Amino acid sequence: MKLTIPELALVVLIGPSGAGKSSFARKHFKPTEALSSDYCRGLVSDDENSQEATNDAFEVLHFVAAKRLAAGKLVVVDATNVQPEARKPLVALARQFHCLPVAVVFDLPEKICHERNKDRADRTFGPHVIRQQSQQLRRSLRGLQREGFRHVFALSSVEEVDGATIERQPLWNNKKSEHGPFDLIGDVHGCFDELIELLAKLGYAAQDGSAYSHPGGRKLVFVGDLVDRGPKIPQVVRLVIESVKAGSAFCVPGNPT
Numbered sequence: 001m002k003l004t005i006p007e008l009a010l011v012v013l014i015g016p017s018g019a020g021k022s023s024f025a026r027k028h029f030k031p032t033e034a035l036s037s038d039y040c041r042g043l044v045s046d047d048e049n050s051q052e053a054t055n056d057a058f059e060v061l062h063f064v065a066a067k068r069l070a071a072g073k074l075v076v077v078d079a080t081n082v083q084p085e086a087r088k089p090l091v092a093l094a095r096q097f098h099c100l101p102v103a104v105v106f107d108l109p110e111k112i113c114h115e116r117n118k119d120r121a122d123r124t125f126g127p128h129v130i131r132q133q134s135q136q137l138r139r140s141l142r143g144l145q146r147e148g149f150r151h152v153f154a155l156s157s158v159e160e161v162d163g164a165t166i167e168r169q170p171l172w173n174n175k176k177s178e179h180g181p182f183d184l185i186g187d188v189h190g191c192f193d194e195l196i197e198l199l200a201k202l203g204y205a206a207q208d209g210s211a212y213s214h215p216g217g218r219k220l221v222f223v224g225d226l227v228d229r230g231p232k233i234p235q236v237v238r239l240v241i242e243s244v245k246a247g248s249a250f251c252v253p254g255n256p257t
Contacts, residue, residue: 002167007168009101013078013106016134019107029076035076037058082133100151114130183219189229191229204218204220211246212239222250222251225254
């Protein structure tokens with residue numbers, strides 16, 4: 001299964017202990033991208049299994065996640081996250097920084113999770129804990145989108161987890177692949193005739209419709225203030241819209257009036 005996630009997102013791993021969340025995070029994400037609740041417990045208490053340190057650990061996790069999102073960095077939260085009250089602040093954090101919350105659900109059989117935990121010296125709890133976490137997870141499955149998760153990916157077997165791949169989808173405003181050359185034009189203000197004259201001098205020619213393009217592959221960048229004052233505002237707007245649609249121009253908003 002291919003999991004397509006935005007390049008800037010808050011990815012929440014959801015599943016009982018032993019479901020493979022940490023291994024999945026190490027396989028698909030940078031160490032700096034994955035924030036583990038266990039690791040944060042260790043940071044604040046020197047014991048990754050200290051339940052008394054849970055509140056402080058999540059305070060640290062949320063703080064670091066906020067700093068990364070503010071810097072435009074992807075965040076992966078590696079915790080059980082099987083309860084709605086654990087997920088709610090994460091969805092709120094994603095909204096605060098205008099990025100999409102993504103849920104990756106590990107709905108593996110309880111037996112597999114329990115067998116894995118038996119082999120870990122730091123997991124001394126009984127099967128009832130896994131059973132409770134699995135039940136909480138399944139009660140949540142149908143409501144994840146209502147909670148605010150824009151993408152939900154459910155993995156229900158070891159094979160699906162092992163075979164999953166991650167594709168990072170560039171944001172719509174990510175133009176890093178564009179290298180120019182560019183011609184920047186600003187303050188057109190509805191002066192259509194003067195714009196046409198300028199485009200001709202720069203080597204641009206009219207194409208089908210109202211679009212303009214350059215035979216050498218140059219691209220226009222309209223940096224705002226297309227309208228107001230001039231006599232041919234609709235013609236200017238139409239030229240810019242069609243050129244952007246044709247892929248020969250970009251446009252950023254100018255003043256609202």
